[in-house]
Amino acid sequence: MDQLSAMRVFVRVVETGNFTRAATTLDIPKTTVTNMVQALEAHLQTTLLNRTTRRVMVTTDGALYYERATQILADVAELDGSLSNSQTQPSGRVRLEMAGAFADLLIIPHLCEFNERYPLIKLDIGVGDRLVDYIAENVDCALRGGTPTDQSLIVRKVGEIGMHAYASPLYLERMGKPEHPNDLNDGHRCVGYLQAPSGRIMQMKFCRGDEEIEIDPNYIVSVNDARSYLDAAIAGAGLAQVPRFMAQKPVQEGKLVPILTDWTCESFPLYIVYPQTRHLSNKVRVVVDWLAKRVQTLKVEENRQLMREAS
Known part of the structure; x- marks a missing residue:
């Protein structure tokens, strides 16, 4: 058994709430998810999850193991990143969420610029003002207007909208x-x-x-x-x-x-948010930094608009 892989699968099952969603977000068969969790339980000689036909519930041992496993996986990712960042370009899929106006006017017109700088990153952009379950939907980060109230999120203020x-x-x-x-x-x-x-x-x-x-x-x-x-x-x-x-x-x-x-009129603050349990990998970090720089251009556009309206 590849214990690190099994830990990643177990953590994803806990975060998404069931085996099917975990398999979908990991892009592996559901049977593989089931077998890896069972192998992990056999290795640990304890039950991590209680399964019913409708839901998966974490046992007491499972909750303790989840807490330590997420920290271990984050440490491993940080260690890998610290050694590889200087040698390789960031790569992989990054899932973003943002309002349609941000996507249309701020981000999508500049995607070619991003692709030229980071050709190995694939951006999956969810567009809308809806509520998002960051863990279950495997969202890496989001650009949001207004002060976030979800205490489970890490927030970074990147600007204000006039x-x-x-x-x-x-x-x-x-x-x-x-x-x-x-x-x-x-x-x-x-x-x-x-x-x-x-x-x-x-x-x-x-x-x-x-x-x-x-x-x-x-x-x-x-x-x-x-x-x-x-x-x-x-x-x-x-x-x-x-x-x-x-x-x-x-x-x-x-x-x-x-x-x-x-x-x-009162300015509207802009934040980049991401889950506390989601390790900010190198690929996500460069996306977050790029989003922050794009937001800074709003001030330039705002000043131009003020001059047009004044004239």
Whole structure:
């Protein structure tokens, strides 16, 4: 028995919750997963997992073994990486998650640049604002907007998104232009942004000097995806607070108009997150560093957008 391989398989079964998902994420047959766990249990002369038809439950011995095994595997990976990083290029698959707006405007247009620098890395990019089970879905890292609340994640702040309020010319023609944030609750309507996992509509926050105003949007439609949020504003469904880098092209094309220009909007923090149990291998580290550098370009785009809006 290859004990290290068996340990990796056992850890994956615990993290994914069953043998089938473990086999899928490891890209090996389910029978191989079952046989390796059984061999490990025979070697240790104890039961690590209790199996039922519906679920796999970790025994007391299994929980202790899992805790030590994850640390041992992380140490082995770090040791291997420290010896090989200077001699070989990072390689392998890296699974990312990010919102569609980040993928469309920030990452995908620059994938050729990444591929030229790291030709042996394959990026699997999951796109959406949904909740992610990082362990069960074998996600290595994610680019997220807003402060993470999941205590099981390691977080690295990589920047902030400048926000502003916009409306479509169609909306302004029908409803008029608001002169004050309080007007948004008096005859105007907004596009609602539905936050996960709370299911609440995100507040709109405005600042001018020492004055701060929070608005609970009056909406007829809400969405839970940034691209749909932008599209709804362009269609005239309501006013919206949009990241400046997303609004850049619609403003240039005359599809959106900045409103309440003497007010500023609260910036939106950006984080790269990854599970505490996931060792940050060399391939993941270079992806994380590349994502962080890409985020830094948002400040440049934001400054350009500010200059266009001012003119």
